[in-house]
């Protein structure tokens with residue numbers, strides 16, 4: 034996997050960073066809480082990234098460093114996880130992330146023409162964010178909602194049986 | 209491309225178009241008062257169920273006939289702990305705690321409960337590989353029980369229902385199994401997109417703790433068990449048992465070599481059992497009613513035991529899920545789904561997810577069980593049918609499947625990482641009528657190079673299953689994608705060059 038951001042030189046000496054300045058008190062508390070769920074703090078890296086991501090919608094370099102420091106593991110370990118999993122974003126995303134299911138059941142129910150409507154109305158392609166920073170459009174594999182295909186998620190809301198005519202109405206709900 | 213068909217579901221009652229949009233959104237993220245949110249979610253959930261749904265999942269089931277879903281009959285909503293307890297809930301656990309772990313394992317082994325995640329490996333045998341001490345109790349020392357709830361196999365939506373509607377059933381099952389294998393810690397490895405399932409499972413765990421079913425010295429048995437919901441952040445490969453363990457440990461989800469098998473050295477190097485949601489959910493009923501009862505459920509239709517949550521998606525009239533005796537034929541399942549949508553004919557079908565071989569209409573009468581579907585050249589997989597109608601070009605469908613596999617490859621080994629994008633490229637060419645004659649041979653070659661034994665895990669061989677079967681049954685459609693003028697063009701050029 035290619036690092037999404039600039040390459041970083043890894044040394045034993047991790048750049049020291051003022052964790053308090055990067056993570057809020059409640060974020061730090063949450064990270065400590067996650068660590069209690071596992072016998073090894075490294076296992077809390079994904080939970081931590083997901084939690085920290087809630088604030089800005091994505092995770093920046095300073096946050097990756099801070100997580101590494103709180104968990105007491107190396108930055109590359111946290112970065113390796115952050116770049117592997119597709120739901121951790123290492124680049125800014127829009128206020129709302131649209132995940133369009135592009136797996137086979139939705140494909141058979143016309144997801145590609147539905148995706149075209151989204152792309153046209155938003156004026157962006159998969160992987161892009163609208164200029165006003167409102168939406169990011171991404172494909173996702175089967176949402177386990179195939180009986181209501183075509184299916185999609187916006188933030189944490191799941192939609193099924195979405196027709197092309199309904200796209201505008203769906204988008205309107207997210208400002 | 210035939211995806212021009214309107215996604216509007218013609219069978220929905222009038223006016224439901226609006227209610228779908230307004231109503232389908234599952235509970236909003238805002239953490240307002242929990243009760244308010246639950247009420248809202250319930251309302252939305254109710255609106256989501258198409259009014260035309262013909263066959264409820266349980267049929268007319270009872271606890272004896274539909275162990276997984278019978279409780280849903282009385283309660284469309286999420287089952288609270290009190291309701292669950294009033295419907296035989298936690299009975300299996302109570303009974304199991306009075307036996308020895310070895311006895312519990314023995315019953316499940318006798319019941320021949322095969323893994324419902326797709327591989328079909330008997331759960332009892334899997335558990336028996338966990339190291340035990342001389343008294344027949346699981347050895348002391350840390351062990352882990354992990355529920356594979358990373359449901360991401362395209363076309364599969366059964367575990368979502370079990371977790372969203374019946375969270376206590378899974379929680380009870382995990383406590384019970386943890387006792388049988390001597391695990392003190394358990395994780396439900398849930399995919400991150402299942403927001404409602406996470407919420408319902410967490411509240412079920414909270415309620416179970418309050419009643420003494422979880423925690424220290426469970427119901428005075430001396431057994432301790434701690435259960436956590438671990439939500440993922442994407443990547444299909446996490447569904448692979450050893451990749452899932454890596455992911456749980458906070459690593460990239462690359463699969464591990466086997467041996468050692470996770471039963472010996474799994475999460476954090478300790479013995480670990482990974483079972484699918486549906487597999488686990490069967491256990492409490494097996495303990496309550498016994499192995500003989502469970503084996504009788506298939507009613508002579510199959511050598512396999514129990515029921516199975518089958519389903520259908522694609523252009524059938526009523527896509528959905530049904531709990532049926534294992535070994536029910538695909539034709540019966542299709543009938544429950546109301547058959548194909550009007551004007552469409554069945555072209556072929558996938559028996560259980562993207563990584564299974566296509567089967568043809570003439571295979572519809574086969575029993576949907578592990579061995580029968582295996583003998584027909586495919587795999588039962590997750591048992592949720594996906595139908596392809598005759599208007600769908602198979603090359604496009606396979607292109608979509610291979611795009612999925614290429615994107616979800618973990619990138620660890622070369623044949624998979626590089627071979628799958630190559631297959632996609634060739635398929636795209638054929639789809640647009642720009643293919644070369646040798647492309648089909650290269651695709652066939654790829655099905656061998658990426659086949660079983662050639663890659664580090666089963667991802668690539670799984671990806672080859674729909675491709676190889678499509679080439680077998682529909683070769684002419686691939687040939688139609690070869691650019692007819694290509695040969696002429698080459699001849700033409702060679703003439704000029706001469």
Ligand code: SF4
Pocket residue numbers: 445462463616617618619620621622624625663664665666667668
């Ligand atoms: S076969 Fe694919 S998914 Fe499996 S280890 Fe190799 S690259 Fe990863």
Ligand code: FES
Pocket residue numbers: 134135136137138139140174175176177178179182183184362363364
């Ligand atoms: S294929 Fe789209 S939800 Fe399953």
